[in-house]
Ligand SMILES: NC(=O)C1=CN([C@@H]2O[C@H](COP(=O)(O)OP(=O)(O)OC[C@H]3O[C@@H](n4cnc5c(N)ncnc54)[C@H](O)[C@@H]3O)[C@@H](O)[C@H]2O)[C@H](O)CC1
């Protein structure tokens with residue numbers, strides 16, 4: 001597998017992108033030449049993706065260089081025989097944008113000040129990373145007209161209106177079908193709040209030198225993309241030649257209640273797929289027979305249960321495991337809190353999810369039981385994060401939660417993100433909304449728990465996040481998003497990975 005460049009992996013804020021861009025200009029790259037290069041690449045990509053020359057392109061042009069990019073694309077599409085209509089409802093523009101607008105006029109491209117109807121597709125060159133204040137009413141109206149046109153919109157760099165760093169709309173935002181992010185991934189595009197706006201994400205590389213990225217972000221940037229390469233390296237493969245079942249990780253998975261029986265099974269099936277050496281599955285006694293039948297390789301512990309069908313106590317010694325995972329379907333009663341206390345006080349790597357996170361949200365003082373050096377992983381979705389830490393998950397709130405509580409945190413949802421206590425993060429550029437259904441999280445918990453027993457916590461979180469999402473995407477491609485049932489997801493983890501790693505498997509076998 002070819003190594004990825006730094007440009008493939010880094011995530012930048014507007015300020016960092018501006019600083020990198022300034023270095024290119026200071027080193028001699030003319031601004032106009034860079035715009036010509038970048039927009040030229042984008043124009044080629046658009047021509048490949050949309051070869052139909054009977055379709056009319058609407059080009060929305062803003063006042064800055066995002067608008068300049070759009071004008072270069074408009075010119076190229078026009079010269080290639082596409083019908084093009086420019087819409088520029090702004091009174092002022094930067095000099096380079098003005099020059100391209102004049103040239104477009106010289107070429108005879110129609111330029112409208114009022115919203116032109118009858119376009120088949122829109123290119124959004126309104127604003128990029130230079131947007132620095134809320135949009136005025138006229139621009140918000142223009143965006144609403146574009147969104148309401150019912151035509152597909154392709155955004156240059158960012159959907160206009162989105163804040164480059166937070167991903168929040170500044171008054172309004174273009175709802176794009178696809179966003180072509182220029183040069184480096186912008187932080188805002190990878191935030192939960194940006195998901196309704198950006199559509200499919202694609203990066204247009206324009207050859208930013210590694211030295212310029214390193215000069216601004218450092219050699220090991222804090223915020224990175226969760227690449228296939230990083231995820232595959234994080235898997236506990238290959239297995240040591242002298243492997244032994246007790247040395248391939250021992251997981252204790254505490255899951256299920258009479259009310260939520262399936263959650264325990266889904267988590268256990270996924271844990272099995274992680275390749276874990278030994279799995280002990282602690283469930284309420286009334287679930288043990290079905291658990292054995294579904295996951296015969298698990299050592300099932302039938303726990304005494306409360307009147308409401310939750311685990312009443314753990315009749316086992318918790319010391320001998322490489323990892324403990326708790327959460328799927330356990331319920332939120334007082335006995336669960338007692339069990340949580342017991343595990344929190346040990347230094348065994350610990351994954352906490354679902355109901356167990358609800359218990360912790362109700363009793364934040366319990367965090368203090370955790371030894372400072374112990375590895376703790378949590379996998380909250382936005383609602384769980386809000387309940388735990390009192391704010392929506394943003395880059396700042398995620399990293400402060402991770403550092404204050406010394407957590408490895410997996411923020412679930414669109415562009416799921418792994419955050420560490422020292423402020424490093426890895427965001428998966430896409431995922432699938434098909435995962436938004438009951439049971440998907442239980443599959444992630446089992447998978448991550450199984451990996452946590454085999455490798456370090458950060459690697460486990462990276463590998464599990466990627467494996468879970470990519471398997472779901474593969475299922476969605478074959479049998480639509482509706483077909484991504486958690487049962488199917490758990491069943492497909494192993495076959496999907498096998499297929500994805502065909503060439504690597506051949507190498508292991510050859511070595
Ligand atoms: N990254 C690169 O190396 C390249 C980037 N290119 C493109 O340039 C834009 C960034 O251009 P910039 O001119 O800095 O910013 P914008 O086009 O996003 O718009 C800024 C423009 O708008 C004004 N402004 C800001 N906020 C508002 C507002 N709320 N309402 C009205 N006007 C606003 C601001 O004062 C500026 O005048 C980047 O995204 C790329 O698309 C290059 O072309 C290629 C290289």
Ligand SMILES: [K+]
Pocket residue numbers: 066124125126127128155156157158159160
């Ligand atoms: K844009």
